[in-house]
Amino acid sequence: MNAAVVVLLALILLALIAVIVVLIIVVGRRGGDARPAPRDPFGQEDQPGGDPRSLKAGDMVDYLGARFFVRGSIRLREGGFTWSEHLLDGDGDGADGVKVWLSVEEDPDLEVVWWTGRDAGLRPDGRALTLDGVEYRRDEHGTAAYTTEGTTGLGASGRVEYVDFEGPGGRYLSFERWDGGAWEMSTGESVPGGALTIYPGG
Numbered sequence: 001m002n003a004a005v006v007v008l009l010a011l012i013l014l015a016l017i018a019v020i021v022v023l024i025i026v027v028g029r030r031g032g033d034a035r036p037a038p039r040d041p042f043g044q045e046d047q048p049g050g051d052p053r054s055l056k057a058g059d060m061v062d063y064l065g066a067r068f069f070v071r072g073s074i075r076l077r078e079g080g081f082t083w084s085e086h087l088l089d090g091d092g093d094g095a096d097g098v099k100v101w102l103s104v105e106e107d108p109d110l111e112v113v114w115w116t117g118r119d120a121g122l123r124p125d126g127r128a129l130t131l132d133g134v135e136y137r138r139d140e141h142g143t144a145a146y147t148t149e150g151t152t153g154l155g156a157s158g159r160v161e162y163v164d165f166e167g168p169g170g171r172y173l174s175f176e177r178w179d180g181g182a183w184e185m186s187t188g189e190s191v192p193g194g195a196l197t198i199y200p201g202g
Contacts, residue, residue: 012151022064050198052104052112055086056174057150058201061102061190063114066090070201072150076160078142081107085115087152101186112191122185124163124175131187136165154178 005131038161055061059070068090083105099117104110120131140162147157157181165173170190175183 012044049194049196050101050200052055052110052196052198053084054108054200055084055102055104055198056201058169060199060201061092061199062199063195070102070150072148072152073104074146074148074152076144076146078144083107097148099186102191103188112196113188113190115172115174115186115188118185118187120185123183124165129165129173131173134171136167138163140164152174 010127037111049062053074055070057070057072061068061070068088071087071089072086074085076085081101086102086104088100088102101115101117102113103113118131122129122131124141126139127140129136141164143159143161145157145159147156160179162179163175167173172188174186174188176186177183
């Protein structure tokens with residue numbers, strides 16, 4: 001075997017090694033690309049029933065098999081903190097005229113609460129209150145500015161004083177006094193993820 005053949009075989013062997021190295025690098029890169037990209041845990045793609053933060057008057061909400069229409073929305077602001085409350089009307093809103101609300105806030109996690117108006121003669125006094133055998137501990141007290149959309153029973157804008165109590169198992173008790181009026185009381189329950197389906201109006 002002469003020197004030219006040896007050199008040719010060596011070049012072919014080096015070329016094969018280079019091809020194998022390139023294939024290993026390409027496959028490794030593709031495997032790296034297969035990893036899922038970081039996602040926003042509160043992005044709309046993770047809300048299969050729609051994004052509660054986008055609720056507005058005219059939308060429809062399905063919760064536990066009952067459908068409700070958003071009659072109006074209240075947008076609240078206290079300092080740099082904002083949240084929304086939505087007045088609902090529909091299948092589950094009884095003939096007794098009890099108000100049903102849905103509140104949506106990020107503090108910092110997304111929290112959606114289903115509220116039902118109550119008239120139990122309680123006032124937001126003290127550090128704890130008991131209602132229907134459940135003890136609620138005082139959590140927050142403040143005053144916020146608000147604006148309204150659609151039908152809410154309130155003016156276009158104003159101020160609300162609120163006192164919030166928290167109970168066990170995602171239960172809440174809230175008092176609100178709109179524009180210096182009488183206290184209104186509601187009980188609330190956290191809405192589990194995926195239990196709410198939103199159908200945008202229009």
